[in-house]
Amino acid sequence: YARQHGLPRVTTDLEELLSWPVDAVYISTTNEQHAHQAIASARAGKHVLAEKPMALSVGDATAMITAARDHSVILATNHHLRAAGTHEKIRDVVHQGELGEIYHAHVAHAVGLAERLQGWRVTGERPGSGVVWDLLVHNVDTLRADLVSEPVDVTALTSTTSLSRPGVVDLSLCTFAFDNGALVSTSESFAVPFGRTSLEIHGSKGSLLASDVMTPDPVGDIVLTTSAGRRELDVPDRENLYVKTLRRFAEAVEGRGAPYSTGEDGRIAVACAVAALTSATERRTVRVADVLHA
Numbered sequence: 276y277a278r279q280h281g282l283p284r285v286t287t288d289l290e291e292l293l294s295w296p297v298d299a300v301y302i303s304t305t306n307e308q309h310a311h312q313a314i315a316s317a318r319a320g321k322h323v324l325a326e327k328p329m330a331l332s333v334g335d336a337t338a339m340i341t342a343a344r345d346h347s348v349i350l351a352t353n354h355h356l357r358a359a360g361t362h363e364k365i366r367d368v369v370h371q372g373e374l375g376e377i378y379h380a381h382v383a384h385a386v387g388l389a390e391r392l393q394g395w396r397v398t399g400e401r402p403g404s405g406v407v408w409d410l411l412v413h414n415v416d417t418l419r420a421d422l423v424s425e426p427v428d429v430t431a432l433t434s435t436t437s438l439s440r441p442g443v444v445d446l447s448l449c450t451f452a453f454d455n456g457a458l459v460s461t462s463e464s465f466a467v468p469f470g471r472t473s474l475e476i477h478g479s480k481g482s483l484l485a486s487d488v489m490t491p492d493p494v495g496d497i498v499l500t501t502s503a504g505r506r507e508l509d510v511p512d513r514e515n516l517y518v519k520t521l522r523r524f525a526e527a528v529e530g531r532g533a534p535y536s537t538g539e540d541g542r543i544a545v546a547c548a549v550a551a552l553t554s555a556t557e558r559r560t561v562r563v564a565d566v567l568h569a
Contacts, residue, residue, distance in 0.1 A: 293319040299349075299528055301521075302326055305395060306403025310335035313350065317342035322349040322528045324521070328412045328548060329541035331403045333567055336542035343538060349527045351534030352541030354416040358519040360512030361488040361495040365421050365474070368483060368499060368508070375480030377422055382414045382461040384489045385446075387468030388438075397439040397465060405444035406463040407433070407551055412544040413489070414461045415451075416536060419543065421476070424455035426543075430560045431551040436466040449551050491516055543567070 277285040286292050289312060292300070299322035302312050310330040313323045323343065329352045330336040343350035356362060368374060388396065395401040396409060415426060429451050433444040445466050451459040464470065472489035475482070481501035488495035493513040499506055520535055527534045543563070550561040 289315060293321065298322060299324065299524070301353075303353075305401050306331060306408055307401055310339055313339045314342045317346045317348050317350065320346055320348060322524075324351045324353055324524045324534070325538075325541065326353045327416075327541065328403065328408050328545050329538065330545055331408070333542060333546050333549060333569065336538070336545045340538040340542060349524070349534065350538035351524050351527065352416075352536040352538060352544070353520060354413060354536035354540065354544065355491060355516040355520045356413055356417045356489065357420050357535040358516045358523070359488065359495070360493060360510045360514065361485055361497060362417060362421060363512060364497060364508055364510050365476070365483065365485060365488075366423075368497075369421060369423065369476065373481055373499065373501065374476060374478030374483060377424070377455055377457045377476060377478045380418060380422060380457060380459045380474070380476045382418065382459075382489060383470070383473045384410045384414055385462050385464035385467040385470040386472060387470065388445075388465035393438075393465075397443055397445060399440050399443040405439070406447055406465055407444055407548050409465075410463040411447060411449065411461060411551060412548050414463065415547040416540055416544045417474075417489070418451075418453075418459055418461075419540070420536075421474070422453060422455065422457060422459075424453040424457060426451045426459070426547055426563050427454050428452050428560050428562045429547060429550045429554055431554040433552070433555040436464075438466040444552075444555075447551065447555070449554075451547075 300316045301324045303326045309325050313325050316323050431449040434446040439445040446464045449461045474485045483499050485497045497508040524534045546566040550566045554561045
């Protein structure tokens with residue numbers, strides 16, 4: 276990789292890396308390493324863009340936020356779907372009140388995980404495997420941004436298909452109550468090879484159906500239906516989501532605005548993942564606030 280991209284220096288030692296005169300780091304290691312690497316980076320005075328999930332516990336996520344604050348560095352979470360032109364358009368529709376009072380939303384994120392990406396995600400060899408940590412955190416973060424509302428509680432069911440080893444969740448269904456009164460459902464899977472992603476939002480004045488919008492590619496279509504009829508919305512921004520996320524992060528480091536998804540946004544997503552897994556295990560509804568403040 277270093278040769279291919281002409282990188283002058285490379286190391287596998289975190290301590291050595293943090294001794295280099297760099298301003299920021301992007302942490303894209305396996306999930307269980309994010310927290311301690313981010314905390315070490317913040318203590319070394321480096322701004323941090325952490326891959327999602329930012330941590331595997333609310334306590335670790337909180338420690339990351341504290342370290343960043345104490346050392347005056349930016350901590351961002353790479354929930355890149357916020358940067359999609361489609362989701363920016365969806366937020367415009369919701370914020371302008373075209374849907375009226377929001378009653379219900381549903382995210383379909385049941386897809387086939389490419390073989391090259393499977394590995395620890397389906398074997399359970401490392402902590403943080405499965406769709407709740409991989410996909411649900413994205414879904415929750417995107418819904419929070421698009422609906423401008425917070426999840427109150429969650430009831431979840433999980434399962435394991437033949438794709439994964441026993442105990443690894445590769446199928447989940449979650450129902451959230453949001454604080455704006457909306458009921459929100461999500462479905463996640465690695466084991467649906469012909470599935471497509473989508474987001475539906477239904478309100479008192481209209482319904483929105485967005486197809487293929489829960490992917491890292493700048494694609495997708497949005498159809499809005501109201502009393503005025505049905506129309507497909509134009510989405511002129513098709514820029515790469517990662518480029519936009521990195522640019523916004525760099526601007527935040529320079530003191531110009533905030534990243535798309537902050538450390539606190541990442542912490543809330545972690546809390547929702549923990550709440551969903553607890554709900555599925557204990558067969559009960561779990562309040563997100565109880566997890567956040569445990």
